[in-house]
Amino acid sequence: MSTLVSRLRESLPDGAVLVDDDVTASYAHDMASFCPAGSPAAVVLPRTTEEVRHVLRVAHDLRVPVVPQGARTGLSGAANATDGCVVLSLTRMNRILEIDPVNRIAVVEPGVVNADLSKAVAAHGLCYPPDPSSWEQCTIGGNIGTGSGGLCCVKYGVTAEYVLGLEVVLADGRLLRTGRRTAKGVAGYDLTRLFVGSEGSLGVVVGATLALRPAPPPQLVLAAEFDSTAAAGEAVCRIMAGGHTPSMLELMDRTTLRAVNAMTRMGLPESTEALLLAAFDTPDPAADLARVGLLCEEAGASSVVPAEDAAESEMLLAARRTALPALEAVKGVTMIDDVCVGRSELGAFITGVERIAAEHDLTIGVVAHAGDGNTHPTVCFDARDPEESARARASFDAIMALGLELGGTITGEHGVGVLKKEWLERELGPVAMELHRGIKAAFDPLNILNPGKVF
Amino acid sequence: MSTLVSRLRESLPDGAVLVDDDVTASYAHDMASFCPAGSPAAVVLPRTTEEVRHVLRVAHDLRVPVVPQGARTGLSGAANATDGCVVLSLTRMNRILEIDPVNRIAVVEPGVVNADLSKAVAAHGLCYPPDPSSWEQCTIGGNIGTGSGGLCCVKYGVTAEYVLGLEVVLADGRLLRTGRRTAKGVAGYDLTRLFVGSEGSLGVVVGATLALRPAPPPQLVLAAEFDSTAAAGEAVCRIMAGGHTPSMLELMDRTTLRAVNAMTRMGLPESTEALLLAAFDTPDPAADLARVGLLCEEAGASSVVPAEDAAESEMLLAARRTALPALEAVKGVTMIDDVCVGRSELGAFITGVERIAAEHDLTIGVVAHAGDGNTHPTVCFDARDPEESARARASFDAIMALGLELGGTITGEHGVGVLKKEWLERELGPVAMELHRGIKAAFDPLNILNPGKVF
Structure with a gap:
């Protein structure tokens, strides 16, 4: 057993670390065409924030890349494995922790399936608008990583507009809380929005406080x-x-x-x-x-x-x-x-x-x-x-x-991933790319988190 | 005449650089109580992006702090001068460049007064919702710097939700374009939102593409x-x-x-x-x-x-x-x-x-x-x-x-500035503060832009 796997297993329960090649290969790809994927060294299925922190600490110590994953319904290869990486699948962290109709918020773990959240809040007369086509499979964590949209956006906007606060495990295993539970707040830089759409390259989202709306009448x-x-x-x-x-x-x-x-x-x-x-x-x-x-x-x-x-x-x-x-x-x-x-x-x-x-x-x-x-x-x-x-x-x-x-963007709601990373600089220009690299270095100096994605 | 002033004047028109003490003193403060303010070395009133770039290049060369200002209606001291700084007042960059009813966007310079924009878009049956109490004086650039709100927020949200893209002059004078003109877009990190509420500490906003809504019926x-x-x-x-x-x-x-x-x-x-x-x-x-x-x-x-x-x-x-x-x-x-x-x-x-x-x-x-x-x-x-x-x-x-x-935030819509900077870490914690410093260093390694504000 490799050092990586034995160290991962030290603080993780049985069944949380998968190493069988056939099994790990099934976690190598999201749903994008034309995106290369490597072979993971291991797939980890944590159930708690502490378990995620353990994985990141080990990976950081050993300089092993970590690829966070939701339901792998993405269409840009952002969740594809790289050779020798740890795939960190958040699908078992799937609890809805709180639904608060007065403050119109939900607090969820990242592996909650979009449709499950929608149904749960509907029971309170509320609505979580973002509705990607894959809503019956895709997870809230994946939606946040990608900045997902859907059919609702013309009236109700995209995922980013519904993320009030996050809990994030950083590249070295430290825990960060961003944002707020309140309707408004401008304390410091908007770290919350920086994580939305960052495709797992800045940290691993382990919890989210989401804004809800009153359920609209049937359309x-x-x-x-x-x-x-x-x-x-x-x-x-x-x-x-x-x-x-x-x-x-x-x-x-x-x-x-x-x-x-x-x-x-x-x-x-x-x-x-x-x-x-x-x-x-x-x-x-x-x-x-x-x-x-x-x-x-x-x-x-x-x-x-x-x-x-x-x-x-x-x-x-x-x-x-x-x-x-x-x-x-x-x-x-x-x-x-x-x-x-x-x-x-x-x-x-x-x-x-x-x-x-x-x-x-x-x-x-x-x-x-x-x-x-x-x-x-x-x-x-x-x-x-x-x-x-x-x-x-x-x-x-x-x-x-x-x-x-025509003055548009290469991606409205699917993200950049592997598929469009050659195109990102054509859209954003070299100055923006330099700032991207600066932000990445501030959050993940060893380039552990989803390396080779976005840019 | 100091080196600073003579170099500033090299590429700026007459009347754009103010040095008379009585005059510069009148630019020292925003409207916050209990916030110390220093004496500016000069006040510059640019009319173009190129003029702003010149100011930043000179200030960067000479390591002189630059304090961006709108109408100074702020309530946290974020626009207060520091000793020997260049106050960069964007109030003369006050043109509305475009109002597009099909795409529901406006493109504006930072010195446009909030109420002027509201009236201009109303003529097209549109509405720019953010309505701070100071809306008849405050500028869009100031609103973006602060992340302003107003009475409208309970239904229509805050300034951040209406900023689609920005033009920003960076600390060293380079020009950055962020975001988009389209309704949606997730290409790369959300640099646009990072600037909103950053109180002039990451760059100087010289242009903004704003989302508009159809004007609602009278309330x-x-x-x-x-x-x-x-x-x-x-x-x-x-x-x-x-x-x-x-x-x-x-x-x-x-x-x-x-x-x-x-x-x-x-x-x-x-x-x-x-x-x-x-x-x-x-x-x-x-x-x-x-x-x-x-x-x-x-x-x-x-x-x-x-x-x-x-x-x-x-x-x-x-x-x-x-x-x-x-x-x-x-x-x-x-x-x-x-x-x-x-x-x-x-x-x-x-x-x-x-x-x-x-x-x-x-x-x-x-x-x-x-x-x-x-x-x-x-x-x-x-x-x-x-x-x-x-x-x-x-x-x-x-x-x-x-x-x-009670689980709230120290600032819903006025920002941190000088007034609450001791409080920011109490709200956000040390990990978030370290990331703030990392982001600041990536954008402004010499700490030229509005130093001593926010954190």
Whole structure:
């Protein structure tokens, strides 16, 4: 048994340290394509903060990299193992410690599954808005590491806006508390936000105090069909410039609609170029849908269908939820881009992606959180075909370049990880990168924490 | 002429560098009591980013401290001069560069006055929510430096939530761009949020991209009187636990009500122990006020008066706006605390402040943004009386200690500055302070930027 494993086991219970190669290999990857992963020396499944501290102290002493993991639903390779690392899987630290309806906060361990928290707070009439597509698997710790978003963001914002305070184990095993339990607070630098989206490179989150909202009324959904993506983009602009605040504003292109039909026989309108789904969870959602429907018509919608009730809304949402699995079924594998542009650039961006798909002879479906300009161009390819895989990777990069040209960002909510780290400096520039390295050195001078990720 | 001044003037226009002692002395202080201030060597009033870069390059070369300033309405001494420093007043960089209703953003220079931005975006049907009491004087740059709040926060959050991206001149004169123009983005560490609330200690903000919201409908206000602060606190808990989202939820104690009456003859109910003002800017505010009025009655309100229209609402709000000037008039000078506690602790906190006032034989009025637990206990004292001044300072500290005991923070929205820097480590602990020093060293290794502030 290696020194690493024997020292890890000194203060950890039986079953907390896994070393069998087959088992550790199953922890090597998150869900991103094209991201290399190494072989972990061990996988540790701690149940307490003290156990996490022990792991970090040992790793720090022995200069062994530590890769923190949640449910490995990430799409950028940020949770991928590196050779000889300790994978620190936080999934067993999954207790909801407190739900406080007066102060509208929840205190949770990092391994709590997003959907479990949502259900638990719903029982108190509350809501934890961030809703990544993987919400039934992904963990709050992973959401914090990535800075996750979801369908809710157009009205309710991203994970970062719901993290009030953190407990973090630092690279050398020291315990840090950041932030607060109160609604407001500006004492010192905002260390809390610095950890959100830092992909485990600055510390290991072992506890989080989260802000909650009152549960909104059920949303009502409208579907609008368009003969061009430009018209759909125009509708998005009119809706947002018109002062509306939809609880959801999603767009699917023709490629995506076809894929959904092929998988589910939903009978979506394949001849249309874009389908827009708008939802409102206001006191009178039908009135809001009527106003937004009119704006869609003014932008050139060929059909506008407001749902009459929750059941019809659910049917329309099911189409959106099926989009990614359906695109995956096209060729077996997908690579999901995450470019966010200004809403006013949405039409130009989607047109540009169509051009990139044609140039690379690929199927690329676009689903987008249109209300906040966050698009997920999804490249479909056959991973067994090296030549097609190379074109897929090239198109992925072309899409990021297009996003930057249009003033956007390479990642709206999936993070940088391994997949986009060559691109980070292109977006941020050398001065910002130098500050990144300075911050990393202040938090993790030995570069123990998730090395080789982000930058 | 000193080397500093001659080098500053080399690349700055006439009138941009002020050295007359009487003039520079007028830039020495913000509005905080009990905060020492030194004599600046020069005051510089740049109009462009390039001019700011020049100032920083010179100061960096000569190892001269630079103190960035907005309108000096701050309440913690963060903008106070240190001896021999360059005061860098950003008030002439006051252009609104862009207002974009589709993407709901504004791009501004740091010297734009908060109220000027509010009015400009209102013309587009938009709203920039952060509304500190000093909104007619304070600048966006100052708001960002401090992490300002206001009355709006209970529904709309603080300044930090509206800053999407920044342009920052670093300590050595390099220009940094952080963040984005898009609604979402998680590319790299959140440098934007690190600057918000950093009180000019990490860089000089020379531009900001701000998020805007659709302008809400006009709010309608309700006033509720209580025979005890505990009952008023209970009403706040019931309102928030009941799932309501008021656009404002403010509390004034008896001391404050008396002071307002003394100044304005408003005839507010002096016999009551606490007055709660609740407002809604929802589609049907009267219905929301009715529901909240009922909760106030259930919590023991002796009187509940909903405004019937905008004019009545405005009258009630005027009382709240007069609170701080009225308390100032009691003894000539005030010291405004900024403790934020959980809403559930509001009653206990105000009772504790009453005890502290009695123990220190002082008049301390409490006004609070009750909806988010952010209180402003306001100590009234005669600054010409050294013994009373000492008691005032002692009571201020006792109030912060009480806030920390109740799980709160020493500052909800005013910042740390000079006034609370001894207290910061008590709140954050030694590990967080070490990380603060590490971040500061990464951004400003020579400690040029606003030295001696925050920590």
